[in-house]
Amino acid sequence: MRRWRLLTKATMGVLLFGVAGLIAQSGRDTYRQSYNVWRQAHANLERDAAAGATGVIAQVDRAAAAEVSFAATRAAYVGSTAQEAAQRRQLLQTPVMSPSPDLAPPRVAEIVSGELQTVTRTAARFANDPDSGIRQLRQALERERDALTALNNAIQARQKAVAATSVPAAALEQARSRTAGAFADQASQFSQAAAQLEKESAAWADYYERLAKGIQAANAPPPPPVSVTSAAPPRNDSAPGVPLARYVGAWTYPMVNGIFHGAQPEFVDLVVHEQNGHADGTLFARFKLTPGTATDPLVRFDFKGDFGATAVQRFSLVTSDDAQGSIELIPGPAFNLLEVNFQTEPKTNKIRVGNFILVKK
Amino acid sequence: MKRALGILLCAAALGQSPAPQNASEPDLAALEQAAQKRYAEWESLAKDLSERMARILPCDPRYAAGITEVSRASEARLAALAEYIRGASVKALAETAAAKILLNAEERRAVEAALERADAGQEQTAVDTQSDALAQSIRQRPSLEDAQKVLEQIAAMTRQRAAAAEQQAGSQDAAVVLLRDLVTKFDARDAALRDESVAFEAERGRWNGYYAARLARAQTECSITQVAPSPSKSPARPRGKR
Numbered sequence: 341m342r343r344w345r346l347l348t349k350a351t352m353g354v355l356l357f358g359v360a361g362l363i364a365q366s367g368r369d370t371y372r373q374s375y376n377v378w379r380q381a382h383a384n385l386e387r388d389a390a391a392g393a394t395g396v397i398a399q400v401d402r403a404a405a406a407e408v409s410f411a412a413t414r415a416a417y418v419g420s421t422a423q424e425a426a427q428r429r430q431l432l433q434t435p436v437m438s439p440s441p442d443l444a445p446p447r448v449a450e451i452v453s454g455e456l457q458t459v460t461r462t463a464a465r466f467a468n469d470p471d472s473g474i475r476q477l478r479q480a481l482e483r484e485r486d487a488l489t490a491l492n493n494a495i496q497a498r499q500k501a502v503a504a505t506s507v508p509a510a511a512l513e514q515a516r517s518r519t520a521g522a523f524a525d526q527a528s529q530f531s532q533a534a535a536q537l538e539k540e541s542a543a544w545a546d547y548y549e550r551l552a553k554g555i556q557a558a559n560a561p562p563p564p565p566v567s568v569t570s571a572a573p574p575r576n577d578s579a580p581g582v583p584l585a586r587y588v589g590a591w592t593y594p595m596v597n598g599i600f601h602g603a604q605p606e607f608v609d610l611v612v613h614e615q616n617g618h619a620d621g622t623l624f625a626r627f628k629l630t631p632g633t634a635t636d637p638l639v640r641f642d643f644k645g646d647f648g649a650t651a652v653q654r655f656s657l658v659t660s661d662d663a664q665g666s667i668e669l670i671p672g673p674a675f676n677l678l679e680v681n682f683q684t685e686p687k688t689n690k691i692r693v694g695n696f697i698l699v700k701k
Numbered sequence: 702m703k704r705a706l707g708i709l710l711c712a713a714a715l716g717q718s719p720a721p722q723n724a725s726e727p728d729l730a731a732l733e734q735a736a737q738k739r740y741a742e743w744e745s746l747a748k749d750l751s752e753r754m755a756r757i758l759p760c761d762p763r764y765a766a767g768i769t770e771v772s773r774a775s776e777a778r779l780a781a782l783a784e785y786i787r788g789a790s791v792k793a794l795a796e797t798a799a800a801k802i803l804l805n806a807e808e809r810r811a812v813e814a815a816l817e818r819a820d821a822g823q824e825q826t827a828v829d830t831q832s833d834a835l836a837q838s839i840r841q842r843p844s845l846e847d848a849q850k851v852l853e854q855i856a857a858m859t860r861q862r863a864a865a866a867e868q869q870a871g872s873q874d875a876a877v878v879l880l881r882d883l884v885t886k887f888d889a890r891d892a893a894l895r896d897e898s899v900a901f902e903a904e905r906g907r908w909n910g911y912y913a914a915r916l917a918r919a920q921t922e923c924s925i926t927q928v929a930p931s932p933s934k935s936p937a938r939p940r941g942k943r
Contacts, residue, residue: 372820382831390842431800440729451744484915512890519879523876536858551845
């Protein structure tokens with residue numbers, strides 16, 4: 341169960357730590373570069389598989405690792421593209437500003453009309469009065485009437501302008517809603533594309549594994565004739581179906597987004613050698629521990645044993661402090677990933693268990 | 702001319718955004734509330750101005766003071782309204798600018814989507830080529846058949862993805878067309894707002910003109926009722942008669 345969880349996390353993790361340095365520049369160019377690297381690594385693998393040329397298995401490993409890198413780069417690109425698009429399209433989620441029509445109330449025009457009528461009536465009352473004072477008053481009333489008339493016209497013009505603004509504002513709001521809908525469809529396409537790419541990458545890992553198996557099966561010598569007199573001890577040349585390249589080599593713990601269970605590694609270096617079906621190797625690690633703890637953060641041990649017939653390889657180990665224990669090497673979800681699970685007998689202030697995923701150097 | 706004035710107003714609005722929530726976004730709701738409050742204050746004074754003035758003698762200081770009070774309330778109302786209109790213009794300009802930036806980004810995204818469509822096509826071709834090569838190899842090494850089955854699945858997935866990329870590029874193009882139309886409508890809204898702003902400024906000037914004329918009338922009323930009676934002409938009117 342724990343292993344399953346770890347591997348599931350690893351599937352996600354591989355999409356992240358393999359391209360940690362590329363996240364910041366996850367443009368199309370970057371993933372296309374990764375694609376080209378993958379295609380170059382892949383080259384004519386299918387044709388070479390038939391020829392059974394030397395080094396084809398190694399080429400499968402390289403191509404698988406390059407595909408993992410490409411998939412991770414592209415996943416980062418798709419992810420960042422979707423995220424950026426979602427961010428910038430937020431604008432379309434908010435109704436657009438529409439000026440309030442309440443600030444041009446008809447009551448204003450009513451007040452002005454009322455004043456205009458009063459002033460006009462009053463001015464008319466003094467129309468034929470010869471008195472110079474009344475004439476002055478009439479002229480003042482006429483100026484006021486003219487000012488009110490101009491004001492009345494200006495109010496009507498603004499009311500028309502306010503009404504005219506509401507038309508394009510309403511059309512704009514409709515267009516915003518429609519455009520937001522169109523882009524919402526795009527968001528679902530992004531998530532579908534991401535899911536599709538993940539499936540495809542898993543299929544590629546499966547493909548390379550089966551391709552390697554197919555090549556190995558073809559390269560394997562014919563089975564020896566059955567002999568009842570044979571007293572040779574059984575020997576594991578390799579785990580059937582799992583290329584030795586999945587275990588052998590130099591492995592390291594990724595600097596970022598590493599996957600682990602239990603104590604968190606700061607660094608891990610693992611080297612696995614194979615000779616005639618026999619494995620030996622060394623693991624050197626430092627763990628991040630709670631400050632103030634007396635536990636030694638360093639772990640170093642050697643291990644050896646024969647490769648078994650199962651995918652999970654178990655070997656006995658001896659630490660630098662002479663503690664006995666065992667280590668399991670479990671092929672990861674991609675060619676360049678290896679899960680390590682070790683435990684030792686208890687020793688004071690020593691780490692006795694560890695579980696993490698390493699990436700091939 | 703109108704357009705130039707509108708641009709000047711918008712530029713001025715950008716320079717003096719009132720009661721901002723942040724540097725670029727004025728609080729329109731607060732500005733609207735303030736404008737409505739000032740309107741209510743003005744309306745309560747302006748609605749019965751003539752009736753109130755009719756009960757006061759023209760030379761009574763309360764007469765001119767009453768008109769001045771309404772005039773000031775009018776100025777306060779118009780100033781609050783101007784703040785609101787400026788705020789609306791600032792917000793509108795910001796929205797339009799953001800929409801144009803979005804359009805620019807989406808047009809670039811449309812180009813990328815078209816390239817991704819081409820990429821997917823290229824990948825599909827590569828997988829098809831691999832399939833053909835593997836089919837040839839299987840004749841010599843049947844043990845590769847398992848791999849071929851998986852490669853066929855991959856080829857199907859790649860085809861599906863190429864179709865999705867095609868669809869995505871198409872829908873991106875369609876969305877960009879909608880977005881271009883949206884930007885046009887943003888511009889139309891802004892032009893209407895500019896017209897509204899120009900109309901408001903014209904009305905504001907007329908209000909000032911009206912209250913100036915009203916105050917001038919009050920002064921005339923006062924001055925003619927204070928003139929000494931002329932013995933050769935008509936009999937003197939009683940003081941304070943309007």
